[in-house]
Amino acid sequence: MAPRILVVDDNTELLSLLTQLFEDAGYEVSGASKGKQAIESARANPPAAAVLDILLPDMMGYHLADTLRREQPQLPLLFITGVFKGGKHAIEARQKYAAAGYFEKPFEAQKLLEAVAKLVPPEKKAPPAASLQDAFEVELDIDVEEEGPQDAMELTGRIKVTGGGNLSAEIRGANLTANPLQKAPATVVRPPVPGRPATPVPVGGGGSGPRRGEFKDNLPALITAFYLSRETGELGVQRGKVKKVVYFERGTPVFALSNLLADRFGQFLVRVGKIRPEQLQDATVVATQSQRRTGDVLVERGLLKDTERLYYVGQQVKAIIYSLFSWDEGTYVMSFMEKAATESIKLELHPANLIVRGVKKLYKPERLRRLLQPEDRLVPAVAPSYQLNEVELERWEAELLPRVDGHRTVAELLAYANRPEHVVYGFLVAMTSLGVLDRQT
Known part of the structure; x- marks a missing residue:
């Protein structure tokens, strides 16, 4: 036993x-x-x-x-x-x-x-076989469409990446706006990507059974759990037919995959205005016929510079991760494998700033008000998950924090900040999501 x-x-x-x-x-x-x-x-x-x-x-x-x-x-x-x-x-x-x-x-x-x-030596046991019930699969060759209206996403024009040999680089470009996919074509099968299997990839379906749970306003806490334990693994999230997975390496999110049509690289380039829909359609036809990646065809046609590809791939991955902050329901699966190490390009996203930006960008005003009431009083957390020096703050935010001492209500903090209500709510909810602030009980 x-x-x-x-x-x-x-x-x-x-x-x-x-x-x-x-x-x-x-x-x-x-x-x-x-x-x-x-x-x-x-x-x-x-x-x-x-x-x-x-x-x-x-x-x-x-x-x-x-x-x-x-x-x-x-x-x-x-x-x-x-x-x-x-x-x-x-x-x-x-x-x-x-x-x-x-x-x-x-x-x-x-x-x-x-x-x-x-x-206490553990009991030696054979790794359990992956079952259909436990497996979380992101079908890389089939794309599905998101249901319901989508919002535009603002992306800062800066990404940090780590390549082969642990070489790090910061790439700067123009700020991007990823608009919703206006008109999705019929579901298509994408050509196989070199270096990736064409068959569905099980996330957590290898040597260990994944931990499932309800996905509801707890994305910051799940990201923080990986950070606090410095774990390498995957966080798979599903809502309906849409599945996305975030890869972590030593507690830091570094990569992401999605089976959503709008998250494909070509569609992402359309969404940010880099290419036109008809240009993507033509390139997709050629890529399918020649069994090549769409990005290679776009470079060949001069629609995408080879030097730009890394920047846009990084922004695409960043957009997939940020998009999960807009989900307020679904299920999640945690598993611990070394897949992140096999990625040739990995983002450098500090979890604290990822959470702050995700909450500010994608939590809607009604959701913010549901999570934090005007009469609530906040206090500095006794055991914060992150230190303030790890968080990038605007000047007004840094000036507001010392006034969060349990004596003032959220409504009073809103009045003092003299900023739009949803902006202040976004900041305060982000700080509670980080565990920097707690509700006074």
Whole structure:
């Protein structure tokens, strides 16, 4: 029987991610988001080791550790924290609790797994075969059309990419507006892309079972879960027939795929005004007949410079990732594989700024007001997921933040900021999405 690990963290998405990682490694996992829940779980199913977040909603992780140790004096303990950082805290945890590990967020989840495995070796098991129920497939050769009206997306004319040999570059161009696809042709089969299989690619269908959940206003939290655990893997999201997947490498989103017709490279070039629809149609015919990529044909015809292709591919990938912020329903799948490492070109998108821009760009006013009420009072978070120096702020935003102290309502902050209501709401919701601000309870 697989050894049981107790994992406690009040960040729901991070708890889900860590639970899956331990299960994939060969453990049974009891997950809890509160101390009392963890105590009850441990009494019902005594764990072989416990991973405890220090700051919990109902008690300190150290108090939880005391309770667990009274009932299991030899229980191995490992601590994770986003607040109590520095050598002093780690030394104290080791002296008082003989802690086998002390991990400061963001931490490398794989090192946490290694530390647990030294204490409690996992059960060796064969990787489960991928099933139709568990597999998340982005069908790269078939495109579907988005249902319902779409909005234009503003894209800044700057991208950072990493190529072969870990060489980084910043490419600057004009700001782009990706307009909705006006008239979609009939569904077509795109020619196979060199280096990619033409058959559907399973995301998370390999050596581990994916973790599914409801996708509803929690994209920032899912991105942050990858960031806090420095994990490499995929986040697949589905709404109806539309499927998109974001690739992460060591906690940073680097690439994305989509089966949406409007997200195809040629259609994206039309949406941003780089080429005309009829030019794309002609190039697509030639590409299909010659089994080449549409981009190669566009370069051959002088409609796209070869030096421009990397810039537009980067903007296309960025648009796919940003577009997910407009989704307020669907399902998600997390899986952990090394596919991101095989991409020849990878974006450099810091998760904090990605979240801020995504919320500001694509959360509609009615959604913002649903997430944050005028009478709400906000306070600086005790355990922020990101530091303010990681976030790019406008001057008025930096001036507003010190006034967010729990004494003023959101309505009062709106009046002070003297900016359009949806702009201030977007900023405040973005800060709560980052975990920089919390609602006062």
